[in-house]
Amino acid sequence: WKAGMAARASALFAPRGRDLKAMIYGARATSDGGAHGASDGGGGGGAGEGSSDEEGGSDDEEELFKLRRGSGGAAGPSGRAPAAAAAAAAAAASAADDDGADTTRPAAAGAALARELDGRWGDAEAVESLRNRFVTGDWDAAAARAAGRGDDD
Amino acid sequence: MLRFKGSQQFRQRLAFSTLSGRPIRIDDIRTRDASPGLRDYEASLLRLLEKLTNGCVVEINETGTSLRYRPGVIICGAGLSHECPASRSIGYFLEPLVLLALFAKKPLSITLRGVTNDSLDPSVDVFRTVTLPLLRRAAGIDDALELRIARRGARPGGGGEVALRAPAVKALPAVAMVEEGMVKRVRGIAYSMKVSPQNANRMVDGARGVLNALLADVYVFTDSASGAAGGASPGYGAVLVAETTSGALISAEACATQGEPESLRAPGDDPLVVPEDVGRAAAQLLLDEVSRGGVVDGAHQGLLLTLAALGPEEICSLRLGPLTPHAVRTLRHLREFFGVVFDVKTDAASATVILSCVGCGLKNLSRKIT
Numbered sequence: 151w152k153a154g155m156a157a158r159a160s161a162l163f164a165p166r167g168r169d170l171k172a173m174i175y176g177a178r179a180t181s182d183g184g185a186h187g188a189s190d191g192g193g194g195g196g197a198g199e200g201s202s203d204e205e206g207g208s209d210d211e212e213e214l215f216k217l218r219r220g221s222g223g224a225a226g227p228s229g230r231a232p233a234a235a236a237a238a239a240a241a242a243a244s245a246a247d248d249d250g251a252d253t254t255r256p257a258a259a260g261a262a263l264a265r266e267l268d269g270r271w272g273d274a275e276a277v278e279s280l281r282n283r284f285v286t287g288d289w290d291a292a293a294a295r296a297a298g299r300g301d302d303d
Numbered sequence: 304m305l306r307f308k309g310s311q312q313f314r315q316r317l318a319f320s321t322l323s324g325r326p327i328r329i330d331d332i333r334t335r336d337a338s339p340g341l342r343d344y345e346a347s348l349l350r351l352l353e354k355l356t357n358g359c360v361v362e363i364n365e366t367g368t369s370l371r372y373r374p375g376v377i378i379c380g381a382g383l384s385h386e387c388p389a390s391r392s393i394g395y396f397l398e399p400l401v402l403l404a405l406f407a408k409k410p411l412s413i414t415l416r417g418v419t420n421d422s423l424d425p426s427v428d429v430f431r432t433v434t435l436p437l438l439r440r441a442a443g444i445d446d447a448l449e450l451r452i453a454r455r456g457a458r459p460g461g462g463g464e465v466a467l468r469a470p471a472v473k474a475l476p477a478v479a480m481v482e483e484g485m486v487k488r489v490r491g492i493a494y495s496m497k498v499s500p501q502n503a504n505r506m507v508d509g510a511r512g513v514l515n516a517l518l519a520d521v522y523v524f525t526d527s528a529s530g531a532a533g534g535a536s537p538g539y540g541a542v543l544v545a546e547t548t549s550g551a552l553i554s555a556e557a558c559a560t561q562g563e564p565e566s567l568r569a570p571g572d573d574p575l576v577v578p579e580d581v582g583r584a585a586a587q588l589l590l591d592e593v594s595r596g597g598v599v600d601g602a603h604q605g606l607l608l609t610l611a612a613l614g615p616e617e618i619c620s621l622r623l624g625p626l627t628p629h630a631v632r633t634l635r636h637l638r639e640f641f642g643v644v645f646d647v648k649t650d651a652a653s654a655t656v657i658l659s660c661v662g663c664g665l666k667n668l669s670r671k672i673t
């Protein structure tokens with residue numbers, strides 16, 4: 151399994167739009183399409199499956215009876231490359247079991263999430279890094295950001 | 304007939320089926336669960352659909368694990384009411400409801416009773432302050448779209464009441480929302496039900512403590528409901544909305560209520576209790592959403608993608624942050640039901656995704672031409 155690891159990792163984290171599209175549309179939502187759709191999703195779909203295998207396979211293998219929990223999959227953490235984060239979301243969407251909680255809300259704030267949020271936004275530097283997204287920041291930097299229209303394939 | 308598996312995206316499948324007129328069949332609904340089959344809130348949603356449409360056929364097997372749905376004509380109309388079970392909040396029902404109401408024969412006016420604010424679904428405050436303005440903007444509706452919160456209700460007792468009015472449209476306009484803009488102000492509501500009004504002020508303090516480092520224009524309203532207006536159970540929470548210079552609305556919320564039956568929370572994770580913590584969590588979630596980027600927050604990605612896909616046969620383009628699992632599933636369902644495939648481009652500099660599509664040009668056939 152080590153053979154394709156580097157290739158899978160690079161496929162997962164490379165910001166490539168084509169693969170992202172393949173990852174989103176790789177697995178069909180209807181049961182007719184089945185899991186076969188994922189295989190012709192190319193490198194993107196394969197990478198998505200690979201990552202979910204790595205996550206799930208490690209400790210669930212020897213457990214015959216595992217607790218089924220309804221989880222809609224956590225939202226992709228911010229600050230990563232968009233393709234990687236969206237790829238994680240796509241993998242979560244296909245890997246999450248079919249009976250997850252049906253909600254649009256990304257996260258419910260409990261004590262664990264509050265601690266995670268404090269870790270992320272607790273220090274002033276992290277908050278300051280968002281300065282250019284607010285009107286109190288640098289307008290030129292925001293204009294440069296808004297000018298981006300995506301990388302063409 | 305489209306076939307699906309599992310209870311995921313149940314509302315969306317029913318709503319898309321009704322809009323597209325294509326019958327669906329869902330199998331394996333919680334077959335491996337301790338209590339298999341449909342839940343009470345899903346049955347309640349089916350009853351709500353029967354109230355709104357004419358001639359729909361719902362067939363459920365004995366164990367409730369598979370369902371066949373043949374959609375009818377969307378009628379809607381005034382003077383309707385619906386009791387939502389306490390297992391899910393009113394937000395769960397509002398999301399598909401407002402989408403169907405746009406393509407109804409008559410304008411919708413409905414009263415919903417149940418839990419108004421919880422930590423699982425978007426609360427009625429987010430719906431009123433973010434979802435409806437987004438619909439007004441993307442669907443080109445000027446008036447007659449409003450949500451009035453008559454009473455608040457927290458879990459487990461519920462007892463809240465909201466009234467929704469929504470007009471019917473003939474067709475949706477093309478959506479072009481690419482400009483994120485910069486956050487110019489933050490508004491919010493700190494609500495409390497059947498507890499001391501001081502809790503609302505303490506949540507405001509918690510939220511301002513985080514956000515005032517970046518922006519002075521932060522104003523959080525307090526709404527302390529007591530007596531009959533406070534429903535049947537105590538609870539409190541905060542909703543924050545960031546407005547940008549391009550008119551985009553980004554929301555985040557946190558609340559302290561009790562007794563979620565199917566929470567997204569991991570086992571052993573305690574709910575938030577201290578009001579300052581609730582306010583701070585809401586503010587930090589808002590920073591999360593702002594840092595993700597895009598013209599809407601994570602909770603509204605699916606709705607905006609749906610509106611774009613149902614629009615006219617023109618190019619629609621949207622800028623969204625990293626897609627949530629719900630948005631990815633929405634994209635897949637839009638392809639299944641309407642044949643709309645989005646083109647996805649990633650913008651590495653801003654860490655956002657630009658999605659463009661040609662809408663399916665859905666027309667409201669039942670509305671009389673005026």
